[in-house]
Amino acid sequence: MAVKKYDNPDLEKKLHDTRYHSIDTNPEFTKKVLDISRTIANMCYQCGTCTGSCPSAPRSSYRIRLFMRRAVLGLEDEALTDPDLWLCTTCYSCTDRCPRDIAPTDVIMAMRNLAFKRDIIPRNFLKTAQLIYSTGHGVPNNDVNRAARVKLGLTADPPTTHSYPEFIPGIQKILNYFELKQNADRMLEGE
Numbered sequence: 001m002a003v004k005k006y007d008n009p010d011l012e013k014k015l016h017d018t019r020y021h022s023i024d025t026n027p028e029f030t031k032k033v034l035d036i037s038r039t040i041a042n043m044c045y046q047c048g049t050c051t052g053s054c055p056s057a058p059r060s061s062y063r064i065r066l067f068m069r070r071a072v073l074g075l076e077d078e079a080l081t082d083p084d085l086w087l088c089t090t091c092y093s094c095t096d097r098c099p100r101d102i103a104p105t106d107v108i109m110a111m112r113n114l115a116f117k118r119d120i121i122p123r124n125f126l127k128t129a130q131l132i133y134s135t136g137h138g139v140p141n142n143d144v145n146r147a148a149r150v151k152l153g154l155t156a157d158p159p160t161t162h163s164y165p166e167f168i169p170g171i172q173k174i175l176n177y178f179e180l181k182q183n184a185d186r187m188l189e190g191e
C-alpha cells in the first residue's frame with residue numbers, strides 16, 4: 001500500500017510511529033480470520049463491550065477489542081506475535097454481549113490457529129497438548145488432589161480417562177489427525 005509523503009519530517013515520523021499506521025497491512029489476513037472464525041469481524045465498530053465483559057482484561061494487558069481492530073486492519077504480525085493472544089479463556093462473555101453479533105472469541109481462536117501454523121505458540125500450551133495426548137487431561141490428577149477427593153467422599157480419580165484409560169487412544173486419534181502432538185514434540189525438542 002502506497003504511503004503518502006509529507007514535507008514535514010516530524011509529521012512524517014509521527015505518522016510512521018503511530019501504532020496503526022502500518023505498511024504491513026495484509027488484507028489476506030483479514031480474509032483468513034473471517035473464513036476460519038466464520039464471524040463478521042469486519043463489522044466491529046470498536047464499542048469496547050467485549051473488553052468490558054472480559055474477565056482477563058482487569059487482570060492483564062489483554063484487550064480483545066485491540067485484537068478485533070487488528071483483524072479488521074489486517075495487522076497479521078502485530079496480532080500473531082503478541083503473547084496476549086493466548087490470554088483469552090474462551091469464556092464467550094464477549095460473544096454473548098457484542099451488539100453486532102460478532103463472535104470475538106472465534107476471532108481469537110482463528111488467530112491462534114494461524115499463529116500455530118507459523119510455530120508461534122507458548123510452551124505451556126504445547127506441554128498441555130502433550131499431557132492431553134498421554135493422559136486425556138490438560139491438568140492430570142495428582143496425589144494431592146486424590147487425597148482431597150477421598151477426604152470429600154469422592155473416588156480418588158474422576159470418571160474420566162483417569163478411570164477409563166481405554167478411551168485415551170480415541171483422543172490420540174483426534175490429536176494425530178491434526179498432528180498436534182507431533183508438532184508439540186517438534187517445537188519442544190531438546191527441552
Ligand code: SF4
Binds near residue numbers: 046047050068097102
Ligand atoms: S463488542 Fe463487538 S462491536 Fe464492540 S468492540 Fe467488541 S467485537 Fe467490536
Ligand code: SF4
Binds near residue numbers: 064108
Ligand atoms: S472469550 Fe476471551 S476475549 Fe471473550 S470475554 Fe472471554 S476471555 Fe475475554
